Amino acid sequence: MKKKRTFLIPLLLGLALIAVAIFFFGKICRLKDKVYSNYKVSLSDASIAEVFNGDLDENAVREAFNNAVKKTDKNAAAAAAPMDDLAVEAEAAAEEGEAAAEPVPETEPVTEPAAPAEADGSGKDAFDTIFPDGAKGVQSVRNANRMFPIFLGAGAILCLIAALMVLRAKKLDFASIMRSKITWAAIAEILILIVCLIVRPDFFNISYQPSTGMLYGSIIDIINRSSEITIIAMGMTLVLALGGTDLSVGALVAVSGAFALKLLRWDVTIYNTPGDYSVYPFILVIIAPLLTCILMGCFNGFLVGQLQLQPIIATLILMVSGRGVAQILTNGKQFTTLYSPFRWIGQGSALFLPTPIIISVIVVAAVMIFVRKTAFGTFVESVGINRSASRLSGINAKKVIMIVFALTGFLSGIAGLIYSSRIMSCDSNNAGLNYETDAILAAVIGGTNMAGGKFSLAGTIIGSIIIRTIVTFVYYFGISAEATMAFKALIIAVVIVLQSEPVRNWMSKRTKVREAAKGGVR
């Protein structure tokens, strides 16, 4: 069979344009970095726009720039952490009962007041320091600022065209797309985002903070905070595809976090003050909890695969006792750490993005490759649909079940490390609370059947992001804390109803009728 690869042309072109856009964006970021390293102030996007977007001549730019640095200086704290993120972070923290434990990195007080621009010793002002080559530098920033959105938009449109071409090549007609659960999940997500955009026009704004070297914005925050669920839901999707459920993931999150903290401060009575130290090597702090979680996953797999217990019962054991194990590990205490490499897992940044996003991207890619580039996914589906027939076809169902549960345990362990790093402490009672239901929900919204069978990892990612978007959405609407859960339930109920078989069939029938009518006119 010949494969048509014409879609590659717009795709590559689009990606190239986006790369150029990122290059321009990087220029602005470097400018911010430079200002920050010299004056310990963060330029806001607004002031950059003011200085570089206008048709100001060199002197005017110099004056405006110096003013901007000075002005920002005065409002340093406010500018360093835009209100959006602060509000969301604080509320999110309150939700998880961790307000006290979570240091907010971007509000680190500026220790020494920035030197006034004029009193720079050598008589150079801020503008001269930042732009040693004068107008040329200004022009390049100006270009970057102007070209960035154009290139980004064009790139995105080309990528969209490529996606449409792929859909056409796969001969997916509109009616069958409307039948797919993923489509409805995506539509729901887009609707929620549109409402957010109407309520808060700056919803999609993303800005660079030189103090942490990270991008900030609601979208990034949503993806960042959904990463634990996304990671766990990858495993949960496979468990559901086997026709099972894993209720123990939340408990494993607690175990992993507790064990990591235990290793960081082995004996709390001796190491009785939290600080930037670790008793055991950092690599052990990472590996040991993950191995423990894999073992616990294997235990689940043993109960389900070898002893053929019902998965819901088998995993209930660890769901209940896992938190007990976590309590034993920490002697029932809650303790904190300030070890900075550990902080990096949940609060640090890599490639301008919060580390959890990078970790979840790597995990998702690894799981997808493992599942779809080997025959493992087919085996999972096959065992989930008909275990007896799979066994008679030579598939070792017990092994498949074992691998899936061990993988889920491992992924819960990763999520546990991220979670405890976010709060820099262990919380055996609240860590990973309700994660099992969220992960199941994410997979179900993504189109995986709870009775086992076909699954979609891509759908699960959308599902997980929807769940987090709803939480963010609730904060943005300023809905009172008591009503939050009810509101979340309401939106999820709507999404699930939209995805139900009769509604999807009805919609696809309608589109068919409409298409038929159109065909008649032609």
Next chain:
Amino acid sequence: MSEKCILEMKGIEIEFPGVKALDGVDFSLRAGEVHALLGENGAGKSTLIKCLTGVHHKDAGTIILDGQEITPVSPQHAIEMGISTVFQEINLCPNLTVAENIFVGRKEFKHRIINKRASELMKRFHLDIDVTRPLSYYSTAVQQMVSIARAVDIKAKILILDEPTSSLDENEVQLLFSVMRDLKKDGIGIIFITHFLDQIYAISDRMTILRNGRLVGCYDVNEIGKLDLVTKMIGKDMDVIFNLHPADLKDDAKNMLKADSIGAPGAVREISLEIREGELVGFAGLLGSGRTETAEMIFGANRPTQGKIMIKGKEVDIRKPFDAIMNGIAFCPEDRKRDGIIGDLSIRENIMLAVQAKRGFMHPLSRQEQNELADKYINALSIATPDAEKKIGELSGGNQQKVILARWLATQPDVLILDEPTRGIDVGAKAEIQRLMIEMCKDGVSVIFISSELEEVIRCSNRIIIMRDGAKAGELEGPFDSNTQNRILQIIAEGSAGGGEEK
């Protein structure tokens, strides 16, 4: 038998998107007759029945029941008008008692009353069973009877039996037939769908043949012979089927598989058998006589507790199906739906499954290799499907069976065990599967063929092993003559003591 028609369907047309499923089909049913509805899979039998029971709605034509025109809108509606259906798969609740199953969904619910009435009803069916036991306690045949009893007890005028005999053995079929004769006397019209031609001649009065959604004709049973009937059903000359002969064995054929007194308590006692290269060994015997159990032991689905298995003269340790596959054994299980197909996966995935299992999941077949494999076997076995991506669950029984066969052929086995591969599939597909088996033998594959239909076992086998009560009762060497069938039946009836004579 009265001449009065209780049901008349005229000019029925049903169109599905792109296909005309029924095109001007007439059908009539007299009170007190058994009317066989015949046709290959996909000929429109089920569609006609579904139209009558309100599942599908007709696009044209009329249905007249007792002189009144009716338009069934739902199965419930059809039942209210006196049209009851018993489907191939038993639609009852295994965890309820027999009595509860018969009366579920009806007004009567006092246990004392329904138990009494159910007990009476079952006696009418010549079954003296404890109706307060859960349904799952009883055999498939009894369950089948219970579903018929349930259907009849709802004041049915018309009873539709959709392949009721496919999971019954000979005695149970006879029981069912006597019940059907009783119902005939009561003036109930029975529409009988089956793939077993003998049964049609045994019980039916008339037959209606469909082909590709069109009416071929309506005949009295005595009017046409079997060969004529098959020709009419599949629309081509079927001499081919009846002229199948087992492949000739080479004189120097090597020993392929040898089982030395294998057995497991409760299933099979000390069975020994030997199969040579390119030989087709048929297993005859009643359901539950240990045929399937023996096959499962050889394949490792159940572990034998004693004895040993040798392949090509080398002793092998088969603990699970995977070991058997690695040793070149393949096994098409009896219950296609439960143990064979992976319903929601595509034909391609179903075909490649065993090969992939053999390779392990870390060495995946590329998509192109999978496509080539699927296309090769779709062509070789002429599996009727638009493409390899169709779900196997959406195929007809015969085509599903071919896909399962393809799954095993793809592993290039030395020994192929086929457990009832022709059950519940139409004559055309049956003939094709038999032809395939014999062709495989010619290629040097050893085949074990298990079937309840003696005729086809005799037609295809080089050697027949007869099973009785979990033990080998006899073994007959081919070539076979017209007497063979009687001798096999004799051995089955009398056990090894009387009929164990080996030729």
